Amino acid sequence: xxxxxxxxxxxxxxxxxxxxxxxxxxxxxxxxxxxxxxxxxxxxxxxxxxxxxxxxxxxxxxxxxxxxxxxxxxxxxxxxxxxxxxxxxxxxxxxxxxxxxxxxxxxxxxxxxxxxxxxxxxxxxxxxxxxxxxxxxxxxxxxxxxxxxxxxxxxxxxxxxxxxxxxxxxxxxxxxxxxxxxxxxxxxxxxxxxxxxxxxxxxxxxxxxxxxxxxxxxxxxxxxxxxxxxxxxxxxxxxxxxxxxxxxxxxxxxxxxxxxxxxxxxxxxxxxxxxxxxxxxxxxxxxxxxxxxxxxxxxxxxxxxxxxxxxxxxxxxxxxxxxxxxxxxxxxxxxxxxxxxxxxxxxxxxxxxx
Numbered sequence: 001x002x003x004x005x006x007x008x009x010x011x012x013x014x015x016x017x018x019x020x021x022x023x024x025x026x027x028x029x030x031x032x033x034x035x036x037x038x039x040x041x042x043x044x045x046x047x048x049x050x051x052x053x054x055x056x057x058x059x060x061x062x063x064x065x066x067x068x069x070x071x072x073x074x075x076x077x078x079x080x081x082x083x084x085x086x087x088x089x090x091x092x093x094x095x096x097x098x099x100x101x102x103x104x105x106x107x108x109x110x111x112x113x114x115x116x117x118x119x120x121x122x123x124x125x126x127x128x129x130x131x132x133x134x135x136x137x138x139x140x141x142x143x144x145x146x147x148x149x150x151x152x153x154x155x156x157x158x159x160x161x162x163x164x165x166x167x168x169x170x171x172x173x174x175x176x177x178x179x180x181x182x183x184x185x186x187x188x189x190x191x192x193x194x195x196x197x198x199x200x201x202x203x204x205x206x207x208x209x210x211x212x213x214x215x216x217x218x219x220x221x222x223x224x225x226x227x228x229x230x231x232x233x234x235x236x237x238x239x240x241x242x243x244x245x246x247x248x249x250x251x252x253x254x255x256x257x258x259x260x261x262x263x264x265x266x267x268x269x270x271x272x273x274x275x276x277x278x279x280x281x282x283x284x285x286x287x288x289x290x291x292x293x294x295x296x297x298x299x300x301x302x303x304x305x306x307x308x309x310x311x312x313x314x315x316x317x318x319x320x321x322x323x324x325x326x327x328x329x330x331x332x333x334x335x336x337x338x339x340x341x342x343x344x345x346x347x348x349x350x351x352x353x354x
Contacts, residue, residue, distance in 0.1 A: 004179040009144045009169065010035035012180050013103055014043065016151040017075050019184045022101070023049035024074040026063035028056055028082060031115045032171035033105035036077045057082040061089035068098035069209050071197030073155050073187075077103040079171075080121055081112060083129075090164055091130030095211030097196075097226075099158035101151065102136075103167045105174040108334030116334025117171035117257060122311035125168050126285040133223050135230045137165040137237060138284040140255040144178040150282075152185040159191045161233055168284060170307065172257045172336065238291065239282035244270070245295040248277030250346055253292065253316050254305040255281045258337065262305050265342035276346060281312070289319040296320060301349050303327045307336055325349075 007015070014036045017025070025040040037053060044051035050067075054060035060076050067074040078086065083104045093100060104125065108118040125138045137157055141147040147169060154165040198207050213219035243263065245251055250269075254262040259280040269276040279295045281288050296302050302324060304313040313328045320326055329345045331337045 004181050006177055007144065007180050007182075008035060008175065008177045009147050010105065010174040011039045012144050012148050012182075013077070013151050013167070013169075013174075014039040015182060016148040017101065017155070018043055018047055018049070019182060020073065020152040020155040021187055022073045022075050022155060023047065024067040024072045025049070025051050025076070026054050026060040026067070026074070027076045027078060028054050028060050030057075030079045030082045032107055032117075032174055033077050033079045033103070035174070036103065036105075057085035058089070061086035064100050065089055065093055065096075065098060068093060068100045069096075069198045071194040071199060073159075075101040075103065077105065079105050079107045080109050080118075083121065083124065087124075087130035090136070091132050091134060092211050093164050094134035094136065095132060095226075096209050097162040098164070098209070099155075099162050100164050101154045101158055101167065102164055103151070103169065106168065106170040108332070114334045115171060117173070117307060117336060118332065118334055119170060119256060119258060119307040120309070120311065120332065121168065122284065122306070122308060125166055126287070126315075134226065135233070135285055137161070137163060137233060138168055139165070139239070140168045140282060140284045141173065142256050142259045142280065144173070144176065145180045147173060148180050148182065156188045156191060157237070159187065159194075161229060162196075163229070163233070168256070170257050171334075234286035237283055238286050238288045240288040240291050241280045241282060242295050243278040243280075245277030245279060245299070247275050248299050249275045250277070250301045250303060250349060251296045251299040252276060252278045252303050252305060252342070253281070253312070254278070255284060255312065258305050258307055261337055261339055262342055264339035265346065268339060268343050269346050274346060274350060284312070287315045287319070289315070292316065292319040293323075296324065299324065301325050301327060303329060303342075303345060303349060305337055305342055306330045308332055
């Protein structure tokens with residue numbers, strides 16, 4: 001077992017990417033993720049990589065496009081408003097089938113908002129964000145260790161599906177420090193070769209990478225082929241965790257940092273004799289609809305907890321339909337719910353009985 005080290009979430013993301021073989025990083029500073037580019041500016045030259053602070057998030061995301069075209073393992077990171085500026089390039093990369101990793105350390109919004117943690121970018125991440133028919137794989141870690149593990153795995157998933165992968169964190173997770181185990185992770189042996197990359201190699205037909213199809217019939221064919229890939233991703237990459245849902249009368253649904261707070265509320269509820277369980281989506285796209293329906297089958301109520309005004313709650317309602325009441329409790333603007341607040345909501349639901 002590798003020795004554990006104490007690391008801040010943002011710095012752990014950066015080192016995890018390097019260990020996964022990332023050798024190109026392009027980005028622009030924005031709080032609360034600034035430790036990532038700062039760390040990369042020091043470490044990338046040490047490992048023979050490229051670090052470049054772009055003049056804007058727009059420029060940085062298009063630099064990612066170029067490095068991905070050449071077959072490099074490449075990453076960019078930002079926070080909410082910066083990710084919004086990257087949406088055009090992200091759509092281009094999805095349309096051109098370019099693998100890359102995008103990390104969003106979410107802050108409160110809308111607009112410039114504030115620098116505290118939030119989960120109000122869920123719709124942007126999981127429902128498209130940019131223009132056109134496309135999907136990103138979106139992973140929502142809840143610990144610094146999971147932030148490390150999922151960042152490393154994200155590079156393999158991006159290469160496997162030729163698709164951008166997003167890590168959706170938040171300011172709390174990015175700024176907290178926890179012991180983590182850092183192990184170098186070489187690329188999976190079964191990844192497809194990047195014969196499509198624009199490497200300048202001679203002796204083969206030209207590789208042309210584009211998302212432009214002026215013939216609508218050709219564009220439709222391309223989009224339908226992408227849809228087949230997204231269906232495959234949805235079938236193969238559903239991830240979730242459950243805790244004490246087997247006998248639960250109330251199932252909490254939360255992801256990321258909020259799931260940790262919900263777990264504390266669950267423990268307090270169990271101490272009071274309330275049968276409460278937790279369902280934690282890890283893949284936010286694809287969302288674990290069937291797994292949630294199964295985990296909540298025996299429950300009378302479901303309570304969704306988010307650091308937003310209610311975005312993931314829509315996917316929970318899609319998963320459960322009219323089978324049982326779906327309640328919501330959220331804090332927004334950089335405020336986070338406390339275990340006590342969640343426990344109070346649980347008690348209200350149980351006492352109302354509806």
